[in-house]
Structures are given as structure tokens and as C-alpha cells.
Amino acid sequence: xxxxxxxxxEFFLRRQLNPRVYAFxxxxxxxxxxxxxxxxLKLTAVLRDISNSMIQGTVDEGMLDLLEILEKLLxxxxxxxxxxxxxxxxxxxxxxxxxxxxxxxxxDGFFGDALERIWRNRIGTLKEKESxxxxxxxxxxxxDLNKAFExxxxxxxxxxxxxxxxxxxxxxQLLKEQWALLGCSSLESEARKRFLKRxxxxxxxxxxxxxxxxxxxxxxxxxxxxxxxxxxxxHEQEHEPSLNKGEMLVARELKDFLLEIQRLIDPITxxxxxxNNAMEHSVDVTPQPDGANRTDAEDSEGTxxxxxxxxxLPTPEPLNVSPLKKGRxxxxxxxxxxxFWTSEEVxxxxxxxxxxxxxxxxxxxxxxxxxxxxxxxxxxDKWRNLLGRQ
DNA sequence: ATAGGGCTAGAC
DNA sequence: GTCTAGCCCTAT
Numbered sequence: 001x002x003x004x005x006x007x008x009x010e011f012f013l014r015r016q017l018n019p020r021v022y023a024f025x026x027x028x029x030x031x032x033x034x035x036x037x038x039x040x041l042k043l044t045a046v047l048r049d050i051s052n053s054m055i056q057g058t059v060d061e062g063m064l065d066l067l068e069i070l071e072k073l074l075x076x077x078x079x080x081x082x083x084x085x086x087x088x089x090x091x092x093x094x095x096x097x098x099x100x101x102x103x104x105x106x107x108d109g110f111f112g113d114a115l116e117r118i119w120r121n122r123i124g125t126l127k128e129k130e131s132x133x134x135x136x137x138x139x140x141x142x143x144d145l146n147k148a149f150e151x152x153x154x155x156x157x158x159x160x161x162x163x164x165x166x167x168x169x170x171x172x173q174l175l176k177e178q179w180a181l182l183g184c185s186s187l188e189s190e191a192r193k194r195f196l197k198r199x200x201x202x203x204x205x206x207x208x209x210x211x212x213x214x215x216x217x218x219x220x221x222x223x224x225x226x227x228x229x230x231x232x233x234x235h236e237q238e239h240e241p242s243l244n245k246g247e248m249l250v251a252r253e254l255k256d257f258l259l260e261i262q263r264l265i266d267p268i269t270x271x272x273x274x275x276n277n278a279m280e281h282s283v284d285v286t287p288q289p290d291g292a293n294r295t296d297a298e299d300s301e302g303t304x305x306x307x308x309x310x311x312x313l314p315t316p317e318p319l320n321v322s323p324l325k326k327g328r329x330x331x332x333x334x335x336x337x338x339x340f341w342t343s344e345e346v347x348x349x350x351x352x353x354x355x356x357x358x359x360x361x362x363x364x365x366x367x368x369x370x371x372x373x374x375x376x377x378x379x380x381d382k383w384r385n386l387l388g389r390q
Numbered sequence: 391a392t393a394g395g396g397c398t399a400g401a402c
Numbered sequence: 403g404t405c406t407a408g409c410c411c412t413a414t
Contacts, residue, residue, distance in 0.1 A: 338399060338408055361391065378408075380392065385407060 010041045011187040014048075014179075023048040039076050040182070046070050047178050050171065059167050063092050064122065070178075071133055079181075081132040084174040090138040091167040093118055097145055101159045106149050115145060341382055345370055349379060349386075358383070 012021045023045035050066050053059070067089045071081055097118055103109040119142050126134050148155040184192075341349075348370040352363030360376035360383075371379065 335398080335409065340407075358392075375409095376391075377393095377410085380394095381408065381410095384394085 007187040088170040088174040095167040
């Protein structure tokens with residue numbers, strides 16, 4: 001069962017889609033044994049945490065922690081420390097320092113503390129360990145930042161640079177490479193293996209050809225909600241062209257299983273996230289054009305005073321709440337022009353109902369092009385008409 | 391998000 | 403005028 005725990009955890013952490021899973025609480029809940037065969041799982045966990053931080057737009061000293069752990073794990077695996085990791089570390093370290101350069105004068109804020117903490121302590125330790133993360137580029141930045149502390153001109157110059165963009169680009173590149181290197185998860189490999197073993201089973205050919213008569217309203221009621229078996233169809237291939245039929249079956253098999261586990265795991269993975277106890281120095285910065293948020297920052301040192309900068313959002317349309325409005329007697333917007341359903345739309349709707357039942361939203365989402373100008377309610381109404389308006 | 395009652399434009 | 407597909411509104 002322990003193996004299964006690991007596989008499931010790995011599978012969840014590997015998925016890059018929402019809902020997001022947080023590595024730290026998931027792993028502490030599962031308490032994986034601290035042995036070498038967990039390296040892949042731990043790697044996955046670190047990458048997941050980095051990805052999550054990136055999604056939240058957080059590039060802080062917690063990110064440096066993660067990158068250092070990543071290096072350690074890669075060494076355990078005897079992997080090469082790639083250029084992308086070195087660059088990502090370097091630019092993240094600079095970005096972390098730069099956020100303390102908001103005062104006009106170097107000595108006014110906590111720039112000196114940041115130099116001490118990040119460059120002398122943290123990177124000093126890396127130097128002692130002769131880490132590959134200490135590159136010429138990093139050393140150059142170290143010397144520039146030290147100079148900046150003495151010389152106001154250099155301080156100003158660095159202060160006005162947009163480091164964040166570089167840090168994020170390198171981190172993205174790193175993630176892309178590392179996720180690719182990890183390949184598919186153990187759970188997926190196993191599922192694929194098992195599928196191949198029973199490839200000759202009747203499962204694959206369960207559903208015969210499309211024997212549907214176009215616009216045959218009488219038949220519609222009979223096909224409603226087939227409840228599940230052999231749901232793979234041609235349309236799925238249309239929407240996921242990168243998967244072959246075998247892979248699709250594997251994906252399909254995993255899907256139901258996953259939704260079940262997702263419900264069990266979600267509460268575990270989401271607790272402890274606020275406040276983020278895994279990263280002590282976490283300071284969130286919502287992405288904004290060219291460090292505009294830096295000037296008014298007032299962080300008190302590297303404490304966990306997470307100060308969220310508001311994202312810039314467009315001003316919402318004012319709502320018409322005037323009491324003078326005549327209310328429902330007056331149509332708030334003109335009626336949409338009537339548009340008859342095409343046979344293509346009807347066919348898609350039928351396929352959709354076979355596939356998802358009366359989940360109009362799912363049906364609409366799985367035929368985004370066909371139903372581009374049909375709402376979920378339209379689908380429901382049409383289906384009701386097809387059934388004969390009971 | 392979905393179900394179901396009600397309205398209306400357009401075909402006849 | 404009737405009929406009804408498509409659209410809208412509201413309760414759940």
C-alpha cells in the first residue's frame with residue numbers, strides 16, 4: 001500500500017491542471033519513507049511547489065529554498081545540474097534582493113540585511129559546498145550588488161532594472177525542462193502497462209458504429225444517459241489529438257478513479273496553506289508591469305509580513321440599481337435573434353447527452369466550436385424540444 | 391447549474 | 403388565427 005500511496009501522491013503532484021495540489025501538506029500527510037526510491041516523488045513535489053508559487057506570482061526566498069532542494073535531489077539522482085536551474089537560482093536571488101531596494105538610498109531600508117542574509121549567508125554556504133549553483137553570473141551579481149551598497153549610481157541603476165521578468169522566464173524554462181525530464185508518473189506507466197496486457201479484451205470495441213439517424217426525434221429518448229460503459233468516442237479523439245486510442249482509454253480509466261481520490265485529498269492538501277508555513281520569508285508580489293509595486297513597499301525585514309499587492313483589475317460596469325427603473329416590465333436587453341439549430345449542432349448535442357447526461361455545461365465545453373453561440377440553457381431547451389416538450 | 395413555466399417571432 | 407422552436411425568467 002505504501003507504494004500505492006506514493007504513486008497516487010506522485011500522480012496528483014504531476015498534474016499541472018487545476019485544482020492545484022500542494023506538495024508540502026500532501027507529503028506530510030502520507031509520510032513517505034525517507035529512502036532513495038522516493039527521490040522521484042520528492043522531485044515531483046518540489047516542482048509542484050515551484051509551479052504553484054509561479055502561478056501565484058510569488059518569487060521569494062522560499063523559492064531559493066526550493067531551488068536548493070531541487071539541486072540536492074538532482075545530485076542524489078546523479079543528474080547534471082542544468083543551466084536553467086543555475087540561471088533560475090541566480091535571477092531569483094537577485095530578484096529577492098532587489099525587492100529590498102525600494103528606498104532611494106541604499107542605507108535607508110533593509111538592503112544591507114538582504115545582502116547579508118541572501119548573499120553572505122545563503123550563497124556563502126553554497127560556496128563552501130562548492131555548489132554548481134554558484135556560477136560566474138551569480139558571482140558577478142554578487143559583486144555588483146555589493147558595489148551598489150557603496151555607490152548610489154550603481155544602486156539606482158540596478159534598482160530600476162526589471163529583474164523579475166528574467167527570474168520568471170528562467171524559472172519557467174527550468175520547470176518546462178524538469179517536468180519533461182520526469183516523464184509520465186509511475187501510476188500512469190502502470191496503468192498503461194496493464195491496459196496493454198488486456199488489449200485484446202472486448203473493452204475497446206464495446207460501442208459499434210454510429211448508427212444514428214439524422215434528426216430522428218423518436219429515437220432521442222432512448223439514448224439518454226447510458227450511464228457510463230465504454231464512453232470513449234470519436235469526438236474525444238478530435239479534442240485530444242495528442243493521445244492515441246490506447247492512451248485515451250488509460251486516461252479515461254484513471255479519470256473516475258482520480259475524481260474519487262481528489263475529494264479525499266483536497267481537504268488535506270489545502271490546509272496549512274494560509275499562512276504558508278513552509279516558506280518563512282514569503283512575501284507575495286502580484287505580477288505587475290515593471291516593478292511598479294516596489295516604490296511604496298514597506299516590508300519590515302524578511303519577516304513573514306506577507307503584504308499582498310492588489311492586482312490591477314478593470315473597473316466593473318456600474319449596475320443600474322436606480323429605483324426609477326421600471327423593473328421587470330422593461331426588458332433589460334433585447335431578445336437575441338432566433339437562430340435555428342443546424343443538424344451538426346443537434347448531432348453534437350446527442351453525442352454530448354450520451355457522454356455526459358444532462359450536464360449541459362460539460363456538453364457545451366466539450367464542443368466549444370459547435371456551441372460557440374449556444375448557452376447551456378439553449379442546450380437544455382433544445383433537448384427538451386427534441387424530447388417533445390413533456 | 392439545472393429544471394420548468396412562460397413568452398414570442400416566424401412559419402403556416 | 404394556430405403552432406412551435408427558440409428564447410427568457412425564476413425557483414430550486
